[in-house]
Amino acid sequence: MTGGTQLGLTAVIVAVVGATPRVVTVRSTFEVPAPFRHDDTPLPHRDALPGASFAPERFRTLQEAVRSIADDLCGLSLRYVEQLYTFGDRFRDPHELFGGARSLTVGYLALVRDDPLGGDATAQWRDLYGYFPWEDWRGERPAVLDSIILPALRRWIAAAPNEAERARRQERAQLAFVLDGDGWDPERVLERYELLYEVGLVAEAFRDGALERLSGAPSTELPKDMPRTLGRPMARDGRRILASALERLRGKLKYRPIVFELLPPIFTLNQLQQVVEALSGTRLHKQNFRRLMISDGFVEPTGAFESQTGGRPAELFRFRRQAIHERTSARAIPET
Amino acid sequence: MTGGTQLGLTAVIVAVVGATPRVVTVRSTFEVPAPFRHDDTPLPHRDALPGASFAPERFRTLQEAVRSIADDLCGLSLRYVEQLYTFGDRFRDPHELFGGARSLTVGYLALVRDDPLGGDATAQWRDLYGYFPWEDWRGERPAVLDSIILPALRRWIAAAPNEAERARRQERAQLAFVLDGDGWDPERVLERYELLYEVGLVAEAFRDGALERLSGAPSTELPKDMPRTLGRPMARDGRRILASALERLRGKLKYRPIVFELLPPIFTLNQLQQVVEALSGTRLHKQNFRRLMISDGFVEPTGAFESQTGGRPAELFRFRRQAIHERTSARAIPET
DNA sequence: TTTTATTATACTCTATATGAGCATTATATA
DNA sequence: TATATAATGCTCATATAGAGTATAATAAAA
Numbered sequence: 001m002t003g004g005t006q007l008g009l010t011a012v013i014v015a016v017v018g019a020t021p022r023v024v025t026v027r028s029t030f031e032v033p034a035p036f037r038h039d040d041t042p043l044p045h046r047d048a049l050p051g052a053s054f055a056p057e058r059f060r061t062l063q064e065a066v067r068s069i070a071d072d073l074c075g076l077s078l079r080y081v082e083q084l085y086t087f088g089d090r091f092r093d094p095h096e097l098f099g100g101a102r103s104l105t106v107g108y109l110a111l112v113r114d115d116p117l118g119g120d121a122t123a124q125w126r127d128l129y130g131y132f133p134w135e136d137w138r139g140e141r142p143a144v145l146d147s148i149i150l151p152a153l154r155r156w157i158a159a160a161p162n163e164a165e166r167a168r169r170q171e172r173a174q175l176a177f178v179l180d181g182d183g184w185d186p187e188r189v190l191e192r193y194e195l196l197y198e199v200g201l202v203a204e205a206f207r208d209g210a211l212e213r214l215s216g217a218p219s220t221e222l223p224k225d226m227p228r229t230l231g232r233p234m235a236r237d238g239r240r241i242l243a244s245a246l247e248r249l250r251g252k253l254k255y256r257p258i259v260f261e262l263l264p265p266i267f268t269l270n271q272l273q274q275v276v277e278a279l280s281g282t283r284l285h286k287q288n289f290r291r292l293m294i295s296d297g298f299v300e301p302t303g304a305f306e307s308q309t310g311g312r313p314a315e316l317f318r319f320r321r322q323a324i325h326e327r328t329s330a331r332a333i334p335e336t
Numbered sequence: 337m338t339g340g341t342q343l344g345l346t347a348v349i350v351a352v353v354g355a356t357p358r359v360v361t362v363r364s365t366f367e368v369p370a371p372f373r374h375d376d377t378p379l380p381h382r383d384a385l386p387g388a389s390f391a392p393e394r395f396r397t398l399q400e401a402v403r404s405i406a407d408d409l410c411g412l413s414l415r416y417v418e419q420l421y422t423f424g425d426r427f428r429d430p431h432e433l434f435g436g437a438r439s440l441t442v443g444y445l446a447l448v449r450d451d452p453l454g455g456d457a458t459a460q461w462r463d464l465y466g467y468f469p470w471e472d473w474r475g476e477r478p479a480v481l482d483s484i485i486l487p488a489l490r491r492w493i494a495a496a497p498n499e500a501e502r503a504r505r506q507e508r509a510q511l512a513f514v515l516d517g518d519g520w521d522p523e524r525v526l527e528r529y530e531l532l533y534e535v536g537l538v539a540e541a542f543r544d545g546a547l548e549r550l551s552g553a554p555s556t557e558l559p560k561d562m563p564r565t566l567g568r569p570m571a572r573d574g575r576r577i578l579a580s581a582l583e584r585l586r587g588k589l590k591y592r593p594i595v596f597e598l599l600p601p602i603f604t605l606n607q608l609q610q611v612v613e614a615l616s617g618t619r620l621h622k623q624n625f626r627r628l629m630i631s632d633g634f635v636e637p638t639g640a641f642e643s644q645t646g647g648r649p650a651e652l653f654r655f656r657r658q659a660i661h662e663r664t665s666a667r668a669i670p671e672t
Numbered sequence: 673t674t675t676t677a678t679t680a681t682a683c684t685c686t687a688t689a690t691g692a693g694c695a696t697t698a699t700a701t702a
Numbered sequence: 703t704a705t706a707t708a709a710t711g712c713t714c715a716t717a718t719a720g721a722g723t724a725t726a727a728t729a730a731a732a
Contacts, residue, residue, distance in 0.1 A: 005343050005392050007440065054424075056341050056438030062424040086422045086442050088390075088398040102392030104343065106422050175661055183661075270680080288720065290681075295718095311679025312727040325511060606709080624691065626710075631689095647708025648698040 008105035009066050010051035010238075012084070012245035013076060014279075015114045016262050019138075020127055021278045022114070023242065024074050026050050027122035028235035032214065033098045042210040044094075045203070048235040049242065050074055050123065051105060066108045075118020080111040080261040084244050091208070092237045097215035107241045109248055111261040129281075130232045131239055132246065134177075135189060136281045144230055149177060149201065152227070156199045186280050189247035193240060196230065203233040249279050257298050260319040268306050268314035269293060297323040344441035345402050346387035346574075348420070348581035349412060350615075351450045352598050355474075356463055357614045358450070359578065360410050362386050363458035364571035368550065369434045378546040380430075381539070384571040385578065386410055386459065387441060402444045411454020416447040416597040420580050427544070428573045433551035443577045445584055447597040464582065465617075466568045467575055470513075471525060471582065472617045480566055485513060485537065488563070492535045522616050525583035529576060532566065539569035585615050593634050596655040604642050604650035605629060633659040 013024040028048035032041050050073040052065075059065040063081050070076045084107040090096065093103035117123045129136040134144050153173040160166035170179075176192045178184050197205045206229070212219035233239065252258050259275050273289050293299050299317040307313040349360040364384035368377050386409040388401075395401040399417050406412045420443040426432065429439035453459045465472040470480050489509040496502035506515075512528045514520050533541045542565070548554070569575065588594050595611050609625050629635050635653040643649040 005390065007341050007343060054341065056426075060426045062422065062440075083421060085419060086398065088442075090392075090396045104398075106424070171661075268680090285720070285722095286679095287681080287683090287722085292719090307728070309679055310729075311677080312681075314680060325507075604709090621691070621693095622708095623693085623710080623712090628690090643699070645708060646700075647706080648710075650709060 004101050006101045006103045007054045008051050008103065009054050009062065009069060010049050010087075010105045010107045010241055011066050011070055011078075011110055012049060012107065012242055013070060013074065013078070013110045013112060014128070014245070014249065014262070015112050015125065016275045016278045017114045017125075019274045019278050021129065022125040023128050023131075023245075024050055024076070024117065024123055025126050025234075025238075026073055026120050026124075030094060030235060032094075032211065036098055036214050038214065041214065042207050045207065045233040045235045045238075047126070047232060047238065049238045050120075054106075062106055063108070066110070070110060071119065073120040074123040076112055076115055078110040078112055080258060082109045082248070083107075084109050084241070084248055087237060087241060089237075091212070091217070094208075094211050094236065097211055097217055105241075107244060109245045111258065113262060113264065126232075128242075128246065131234065131242055132189070132193070133231050134192065135186075135246065137184065137186070138277055138281060138283050145177070148228060148230065149196070150179060152199055152201055153177060153179065153195075186282055187247055187250050189250065190240070190243045193243040197240075200227065201230050202239070203229040204237075204239060205229075207233070246279075250281075253280055257319070257323065260298075263319075266302060266304070266316045266318055268309070268316060269299070270309070270314055272299070272317070340437050342437045342439045343390045344387055344439065345390050345398065345405060346385050346423075346441045346443045346577055347402050347406055347414075347446050348385060348443065348578055349406060349410065349414070349446045349448060350464070350581070350585065350598070351448050351461065352611045352614045353450045353461075355610045355614050357465065358461040359464050359467075359581075360386055360412070360453065360459055361462050361570075361574075362409055362456050362460075366430060366571060368430075368547070372434055372550050374550065377550065378543050381543065381569040381571045381574075383462065383568060383574065385574045386456075390442075398442055399444070402446070406446060407455065409456040410459040412446075412448055412451055414446040414448055416594060418445045418584070419443075420445050420577070420584055423573060423577060425573075427548070427553070430544075430547050430572065433547055433553055441577075443580060445581045447594065449598060449600065462568075464578075467570065467578055468525070468529070468582065469567050470528065471522075473520065473522070474613055474617060474619055481513070484564060484566065485532070486515060488535055488537055489513060489515065489531075522618055523583055523586045525586065526576070526579045529579040533576075536563065537566050538575070539565040540573075540575060541565075543569070582615075586617075589616055593655065593659065596634075599655075602638060602640070602652045602654055604645070604652060605635070606645070606650055608635070608653070 011024075015022050025047040026049075028044060028046050030044045031037075032044070050069060052069050052073075054062065054065055059068065062083070066081055067078050070078050086104060086106045088102075088104040090102065092105075093100065095101075096103055117125065134142045134149060136142060157166055157169040157173060160169050172191075172195060173179055176188050176195045193202070196202045200206070209219045231239075234242065249258075253276060259272065259279070262275050263272060269290050270286075272293065273284055273286065276289075277284055297320055300320045302316045302318055304316045305313040306316055347360075351358050361383040362385075364380060364382050366380045367373075368380070386405060388405050388409075390398065390401055395404065398419070402417055403414050406414050422440060422442045424438075424440040426438065428441075429436065431437075432439055450461075453461065470478045470485060472478060493502055493505045493509060496505050508527075508531060509515055512524050512531045529538070532538045536542070567575075570578065585594075589612060595608065595615070598611050599608060605626050606622075608629065609620055609622065612625075613620055633656055636656045638652045638654055640652045641649040642652055
């Protein structure tokens with residue numbers, strides 16, 4: 001049992017302020033150990049997801065430990081917590097490259113209402129789409145797609161060493177980014193991030209390649225001259241975990257009423273819609289959204305009105321918790 | 337850092353033979369350590385899910401390690417592997433009760449075609465519904481529901497210490513088992529298992545209570561006289577992991593074409609339907625199922641026919657992999 | 673005070689998907 | 703040749719999604 005494993009917990013803590021989805025980051029303290037450090041050592045990325053190693057003696061469950069981390073590091077009391085995925089690929093944490101034990105982390109998604117941060121002084125809210133600018137389709141089609149991503153993908157496909165590999169690349173790129181035709185799937189967040197990593201369009205790919213070379217580990221092939229990379233990078237595999245979180249969130253949005261965890265107890269349908277749009281990254285049809293929310297029974301009117309709308313006052317609604325029981329099954333295989 | 341943690345991997349390996357869903361089990365070797373053993377020490381449950389501790393130096397990814405375990409223990413080459421969940425509750429493994437380190441395991445769902453087992457001589461295929469007899473609604477409504485489960489749930493609700501708790505119990509039972517009305521949700525597999533555990537209708541609840549008392553740990557309150565318990569028990573929290581797997585499988589069935597991983601390359605629509613029914617535990621309308629499969633483009637006719645049907649020969653179909661691209665979004669929030 | 677801009681809300685229309693059932697076809701067997 | 707059995711084809715009613723038009727209630731501008 002050489003080395004053993006180190007088990008950590010990582011939290012993706014999400015809130016929505018107005019129309020902006022936010023995530024909590026803390027400042028990463030990782031430095032390449034001195035013996036390996038050169039003049040051209042790449043600077044580590046400083047945005048990290050809040051996390052800590054799991055202390056088995058202190059917590060009965062992993063979720064309790066996550067709540068404690070969120071409280072300690074961010075001063076937040078989490079409303080909704082859900083396990084995402086356990087990340088265990090070799091070298092996911094650069095410590096491993098320099099003699100550290102194999103590092104695994106269990107990722108969690110947490111939702112909170114917009115609250116002030118306390119705890120660790122480095123904790124702060126950041127715009128989620130700063131990390132994934134290609135994921136926000138609420139306004140125009142994201143400009144980076146046509147200016148950078150699609151051309152780079154086409155070059156990457158053309159550069160395939162053989163025909164079979166070219167076909168595979170074509171298929172992956174088509175599925176993730178829709179090279180031609182339409183059919184952007186908001187849910188393929190992780191697939192897209194991983195493809196960009198592989199193609200070398202995110203800074204982490206270069207950082208990891210450089211660290212691997214420094215440490216003497218066999219390193220990934222990537223162009224020497226770093227092209228323009230996209231989105232704000234994160235320490236370790238933070239952005240991969242964040243991508244998993246956004247993917248899960250978008251998936252669940254459709255069939256579980258989790259948005260309400262992000263809203264105040266009383267809200268207008270427009271606020272509700274803005275939060276959904278912020279997370280799904282798409283625009284919705286207002287009248288139909290309204291019809292759906294009401295007919296599904298997820299909301300009920302309070303009789304009160306919000307008049308700061310700039311137009312006709314909007315009725316205030318509250319979440320109907322019972323609606324979960326009356327839930328209609330998602331698109332189903334036809335029954336009997 | 338007292339004790340530390342032990343990280344394992346656990347595989348739920350599923351196949352469908354005809355209309356019977358199967359899962360691989362191996363024989364558990366756990367024994368209560370001698371100093372704690374009494375005359376009335378509960379017998380450990382012998383069905384275990386295949387698993388092993390994670391060897392970080394040998395594997396680049398957790399999934400590689402799972403494939404290796406499946407090969408070593410069961411002689412199987414896994415077609416489809418998907419991470420389920422990481423189980424880390426205190427005492428999920430009885431070793432912990434007797435001084436062992438905190439044990440976590442990462443659960444994986446794997447699908448294979450029906451293959452003979454090799455490897456560990458104790459590996460064998462077992463009927464999945466042997467573990468969850470209340471989950472199979474393909475024939476009659478499962479008899480245990482009315483004969484045992486619902487009455488026990490009603491007693492449990494009535495025995496609540498106060499009104500608030502009674503309401504909570506009522507709500508949970510209604511959601512999971514539909515005390516009255518209709519609306520059985522095939523996907524709430526884990527919720528149902530956990531409720532039965534809490535109510536004391538599965539043998540593991542008694543085993544765990546007894547082991548906790550033996551070890552001196554604070555133990556759960558359960559009736560002294562064990563009532564008739566339901567389904568085949570499993571070692572440790574195997575059945576909880578299995579329930580997660582079935583839940584995930586049923587969920588994915590609706591929007592991802594994973595059934596095809598369980599079928600031979602060429603199959604009739606009836607075979608396809610039987611596999612879906614086996615996993616979902618429900619009956620489907622044959623003509624509509626056919627219409628859906630064809631219109632979604634998931635299958636294409638081969639031109640060949642199967643004549644051992646007992647009636648008109650059935651056309652043989654193959655899976656159309658491209659259909660994944662043309663995928664239609666699941667029940668969606670209305671767009672723009 | 674009237675007009676205009678703005679947003680909320682109500683309602684309508686159409687295309688499609690789903691749940692259900694009936695009708696027809698192609699086999700094996702009596 | 704008749705009968706049982708299963709596969710396949712087709713129709714119909716209803717529900718739901720996507721899209722758009724119409725009306726209502728405000729604040730701010732004219």
